[in-house]
Amino acid sequence: MLLVWAGAASAQGVKPAASAAAAEAPSESKRLVRDPALYATRVELLSQDDKARKAAIARALVQVVNQLTGRTDAGSNPVVRGAFAHAPDWVLDDKAGVSDAEGNTLVGGAPVLKASLNVRFDPNPVDSLIAAAGFKYWTGERPKPMLWLSIDDGRGPRLVTAGQLNVIKSLADRGQQRGLRFLVPQGSAGDLAALPAVLALDARGVAAANARYRNDTMLIGKVYRSVSGWSAWWLLWQDGAELSRWPVTMPDARQVIASGADNTAEYFAKRDASRLDAGRAGVVRMEVAGINGLDDYVRAVAFLQTHASVRELDIDAAQPGILLLRVDLRSGVNAFRGLMRTSGVLQPLGPASAPAADGEPPAESIERFTLKD
Template identity: 40%
Template structure:
């Protein structure tokens, strides 16, 4: 019986991890119609959300090369559905919003992130406790589970950043922690949070500030203060949401790991197996659609092969990751780095179009064969 209980608990933990991963690789975006053009735009916005959750970086989709990947976001889609959300317009009449719910292929998205050198925040992710005290003019009060709606903007922003926040139960003893929150006593808050796991606390106080609101935040991980920041604005909900952003930034900085990718630059690559002009067009089109390729410069050509200088976002390793598992190219060899001494030019500047050898600092041609 004990063994069965242990197995069940283990299965629940595994399933919980899988469910969390599925949440990271799915997104919902509002669309105006269900036509193909609107859907493609929705796929791009959804993929941007997934990349932000995967890395914990709200600006992940803005990194070099990502714009090209977003334009072809449908390549990474595993499935999608539509949902109608009913609401009430400003005039009081019923309104209906169409939501595009997109599920992305985890392996394909992971491959894209690795090829682009994106930092990945691994699963399972911690669920810090949000200790938030609000003073609207009648004295500070703790936001506990019974009043969770008051912190909804913070909780929802955390989900968009790829993690979740918990709330204290809000017992009378925990209500007394408000004083420690207000004076910035992180040690006292950490002691009150010992019953919760993990030992991470997002501590915030929100209060009136002139005609608006201000929030002071501290993020603590196992007793260590990782970050302090303040935000202010006219909308209390927006100011509260910044707590989740700051915590995500601190967690990402500490726990996200960047994939091993090569340095950006220009690399010489050879391609064989071209039997016709159509093969050349197919190869060129394929390379132009790869997110890691920023530019292509022809160097030389024979009846069955070509050599290009490829301007790559994440080096040859990034190119290899994007090509691996595809049905267009297969690696057929690689060369070794060379320097100017190997070129016999005494360190002079050589036009790559005039020389069959790589420029200093480049890699020798990496060879691929067209399938």
């Protein structure tokens, strides 16, 4: 799948914002841009054996597809699930480590360290998988919202700035899971003076302090204790206009804080996602070369019959060295071809025009593959 490359984004989900002198001008383009950072993620590693590692890589693939599409349900798609067996072949690198998976230091507890696996995937098969699954691709050229957040735990409201990043770890982690990076104010006197406007969800009032960061996107929120536990009000703002406003109430402060990332990601993914060119779906004529015996025939047919992208398969002819088929694809042929490049079974050779009878219009093209050793 052809996408335009962009520079890698920061590996952190929230970081201090640069002042106007160092900030990048906001992009107005909504073209499809590939951000390499979105093809990497971290998942929990339950043990060091091969089975656990493969399971972690499958979870990482689901997470990466979610990041690239703005979805949360990629793991329930049959085409995505069908790719789990091939996911280890798509890994460019992985590294085991430990992380505070629970984020307990957010509320003053001791860190709960768990084994984790950092995984980075080859973008090409992942893009093909997204197209084959019928998902929209959320361009990697995404806003990095400035987070203006007040938290009141009963001792009075305070503005979260660069010195309290641990307080918003749950939002940072959720943002990374949803493919968003947030910025926070540095904590200058001018920033702290914006607290009353933040509490009032007065975006125009906050914009005066936000102007020094040259960021046209703001997520403004206030989190506070309530009768039901913790509550929040959020406001999403961009280019001088309110985009969305929503309340949240949950027992856990971490969940309430993280909810700001969820609705923000859902809004921008819905607005900015586009479909990749998956090609024509439906019945496609295929030619598979390298069929030199019964074992090759069974291997090729069994692979296609069980592939999640294939609805139905009919064999037109089995000739020496060649198998001719009609395959009904759920996904487009371009996406299917991309998946086959890393399948370990079929290697795409590209389409070819089928010969037409004299006086007849050109016949439909044939997708050509060869059986890998």
